[in-house]
Amino acid sequence: MTSLEQTALMQLPKIDLHRHLEGSLRLSTLAEIAGRYRLDLPRDVATLRPLVQITASDPRTPRAFLDKFNVLRRFYLSPGIIRRLAFEAVEDAARDGVRYLELRFTPAALARTQGFALRDVISWVSAGAEDARRQYPEIDLALIVSVNRHEPVELAEQVVGLAVDRLREIAAIDLAGDEVNFPAEPFAGLFAEARRAGLGITAHAGEWSGPASVRHALERLGVQRIGHGVRVMESPDVVALARERGAVFEVCLTSNLDSGVAAGLALHPLPAMLAAGLRATLNTDDPGLSNCTLSGEYALAQMLPGFGSTELQSMVHEAATAAFHPERARHAVDALELV
Ligand SMILES: [Zn+2]
Structure with missing residues (x-):
């Protein structure tokens, strides 16, 4: 890839539907916070990096991937920091040519370290995102709140209740967490309720667990969007179901490589998914943790077999259609000119 091609991909108006705030933290900011708060962590970027980012020496396993979040959790120290982290996550997306961003965050994870109230954490993230939207009017954004399947449904109920109070900023709820040991089933009622209250719904499935998890997300939770979902390809029946339902897969290439989902x-599986008639979009998941950008993901996609600018173009349009605010997303990439 020449630098000209790279610049063109950065300038391409893009949509990211699957990006976690907690995985979008700037290394330089983390090093600064470690110093200022005298954390028992390295205060220089080079030494801190392997603790919070996937590096060449890391095994490509879910465990190694998730361990980084255990370190990142130590940085959620004040309202100002949380607001700043949200601001920077949006700023980084805007600088990469993302024109519509659905930024998801896990209120319980941000609140836990210091015992903050869920309501407060949501308002700080929202304020940081709003600061960035004001400074970078070229990016439009919506927030998604994530709840973990390995945590009590009652906690998720609280988060959904708070999200419903802020429908202007919060577009949807997402089910995340330990997909292998915790089925989606207990969250079915809550997801139905969230949908009735006006929230969109999406769920991580078919990432670290197989196609049955995708089937559960589609049939029990009733989601139209699936986070990752790439293991759907292990079952022709679930592929057929997803195709019939018009499900949209939020694919994140680098993340799948970093966590060992793809070897x-x-x-x-992305080219096979498209060949099977499935709808898919390209996203970053955790750009800080994976040291990636959405333009970089587009560049990677172009290296896939049989994957050219036509596929790229249809995925951007797919993302606009699948967005929780489709009219806003479409408007944001209206000037779409493909390289
Ligand atoms: Zn994710």
Whole structure:
């Protein structure tokens, strides 16, 4: 990829539907916070990096991937920090040419370290995102709140209740967490309720667990969007179900490579998913943790077998259609000119 091609991909108006705030933290900011708060962590970027970012020496396993979040959790120290982290996450997206962003965050994770109230954490993230939207009017954004399947449904109920009070900023709820040991079933009632209250719904499925998890998300939770979902390809029946339902997959290439979901780029299921008639979008998941950008993900996608600018173009349009605010997303990428 020449630098000209890279610049063109950065300038391409893009949509990211799957990006976690907690995985979008700037290394330089983390080093600064570690110093200012005298955390028992390295205060220089080079030494801190392997603790909070996937590096070449990390095994490509879910465990190694998730361990980084245990370190990141130590940085959620004040209202000002949380607001700043949200601001920077949006700022980084805007600088990469993302024109419509659905930024998800896990209120319980941000609140836990210091015992903050869920309501407060949501308002700080919202304020930081709003600060960035004002400074970067070229980016439009909506927030998604994530709840973890390995945590009590009652906690998720509180988060949904608070989200419903802020429908102007919060577009949807997302089910995240330990997909292998915790089925989606207990959250079915809550997801139905969230939908009735006006929230969109999406769920991580078919990432670290197989196609049955995708089936559950579609049939029990009633989601139209699936976070990752790439393991759907292990079952022709679930592929058929997803195709019939018009489900949209939020695919994140680098994340799948970093966590070992795909053993290499050439083995990633994305081309097979498209060939099977599934709808898919390209997203970052955790740009800080994976040291990636959405333009970089587009560049990676272009290296996939049989994957050219036509596929790229249809995925941007797919993302606009699948957005929780489709009219806003479409408007944001209206000037779409493909390289
Ligand atoms: Zn995710």
